Amino acid sequence: MKLALAGIGKIALDQHIPALAASKDWELAATVSRNASVEGVPAFSDLSELLAQRPDIEAVSLAMPPAPRYDYARAVLEAGRHAMLEKPPGATLAEVHALERHARQKGLTLFATWHSRMARGVAAARDWLAGKTVLSGKIVWREDVRHWHPGQDWVFEPGGMGVFDPGINALSILTEILPAPVHLASAELDVPANRQTPIAARLRFSGGITADFDWRQEGPQTWDITLETDAGRLVLGMGGNVLEIDGRAIESEETLSGEYPALYVRMAELVRARKSDVDLSPMVHVADAMMLARRNAVEPFFWDTQR
Ligand code: NAP
Numbered sequence: 001m002k003l004a005l006a007g008i009g010k011i012a013l014d015q016h017i018p019a020l021a022a023s024k025d026w027e028l029a030a031t032v033s034r035n036a037s038v039e040g041v042p043a044f045s046d047l048s049e050l051l052a053q054r055p056d057i058e059a060v061s062l063a064m065p066p067a068p069r070y071d072y073a074r075a076v077l078e079a080g081r082h083a084m085l086e087k088p089p090g091a092t093l094a095e096v097h098a099l100e101r102h103a104r105q106k107g108l109t110l111f112a113t114w115h116s117r118m119a120r121g122v123a124a125a126r127d128w129l130a131g132k133t134v135l136s137g138k139i140v141w142r143e144d145v146r147h148w149h150p151g152q153d154w155v156f157e158p159g160g161m162g163v164f165d166p167g168i169n170a171l172s173i174l175t176e177i178l179p180a181p182v183h184l185a186s187a188e189l190d191v192p193a194n195r196q197t198p199i200a201a202r203l204r205f206s207g208g209i210t211a212d213f214d215w216r217q218e219g220p221q222t223w224d225i226t227l228e229t230d231a232g233r234l235v236l237g238m239g240g241n242v243l244e245i246d247g248r249a250i251e252s253e254e255t256l257s258g259e260y261p262a263l264y265v266r267m268a269e270l271v272r273a274r275k276s277d278v279d280l281s282p283m284v285h286v287a288d289a290m291m292l293a294r295r296n297a298v299e300p301f302f303w304d305t306q307r
Helices: 010-021 045-054 066-078 093-106 122-129 164-177 261-272 281-292
Strands: 002-005 027-030 058-061 082-085 109-112 134-142 184-192 200-205 210-214 223-228 234-238 244-246 249-254 294-298
Touching: 002 045, 010 027, 010 210, 010 261, 027 045, 045 066, 045 261, 058 066, 058 261, 066 082, 066 093, 082 093, 082 261, 093 281, 109 261, 122 234, 122 244, 122 249, 134 164, 164 210, 164 223, 164 281, 184 281, 200 281, 249 294
Parallel strands: 002 027, 002 058, 058 082, 082 109, 134 210, 184 294
Antiparallel strands: 134 223, 184 200, 200 210, 223 234, 234 244, 244 249
C-alpha cells in the first residue's frame, strides 16, 4: 500500500523513514514538507496538492508536532485517506475525539500511535501483571531536552506539553500494562519563568504509583517503571525495552529500533480490517495534571545557542 509521510523533521528521519524502507506492507510514495525532502521520493510542500494529485496514496502518516496536527488529519480524512498520528495524538482531547468520529463516519482508519507500547518488554509485562494486584509503583523518566529536542521551541509553547512530551510515553506504557486503571491524585509542575510548559513534573496516582518526569538530566538517561505486586517486583527499563521480574531478565533490547516497524505493521492490519485504534488514556492523565497541578516558577530555560 502507498503511504505519504508529512512533517519531515527529527522523528521522521530517525524512525519513520527507516521503518518504512524496511516495511513489507508500505511504500513511502511521497513526502509533505514545508522545508525538507527525502532523496528519491516525490516531494510536496502542501498537503492539499498531494491529496489532489495522488489518488493512489491510501494513507498519510503525520509526524509533525501535536498542535498543527488536527488540521492535517482532518484534511487527510476529508480526502478519503487513512491517517496515522504520532504521539501525543493532538493538542486537545476533544480534537482527537472529533477526528475519531470523522474517521468512523467515513469508514476510514485512524491510528493514534503510542510507540512506547511497542517496546520489547511491554506485552510480556502486561501479560505477567494480568490478574495480579499492584501494591505501589514508581516511574522515573529523566532525560536531557537539549539532546532529544535540540532547538525545538514548540515543546515549550502552548500545546507542546513540555516534559509530558516524553512523559506521555511512560503513561502510554502504564495505561497498557496495569491490570486496573489508576487516576491522578496530585501533581506538581516546574515551569521555566520564560516558557509556557513544564520542564519537570511530579505526579501521584491512586494505588500508590508516582511519576518523576524531568528534562534537566544530563549524563545517563533514565526511562524506568518499577511496580511492586502481590507476586513480586516488575521492572521495565530502557523505555519498556528491558523487562525484569524479581531481578530475572525476561526481555532485553537496548534500543527502540523495533517500535516504529511494529507501528507500521499495526497500521497495515488496521487499514485491511477498516478499524481504528484511538486510546486517549495516556493523554487524559496529562490533561488532568495540567488541571490539577500546583505550579512552581523555576529558572528560565535557554537552548545552548541562546546561552
Ligand atoms: P520536529 O523535528 O521539531 O518537527 C517535525 C516536523 O514537523 C518539522 O520538521 C516540520 O516539518 C513539521 N512542523 C513543525 N511545526 C509545524 C507547523 N506549525 N505546521 C506544520 N508542520 C510543522 O519534531 P519531532 O521531534 O520530529 O517531533 C514530532 C512528533 O514526533 C512529536 O509529536 C513528538 O512527540 C514525536 N516524537 C518525537 C521523538 C523525538 O525523539 N524527537 C520521539 C518520538 C516521537 P516540515 O518542515 O517538513 O514541514
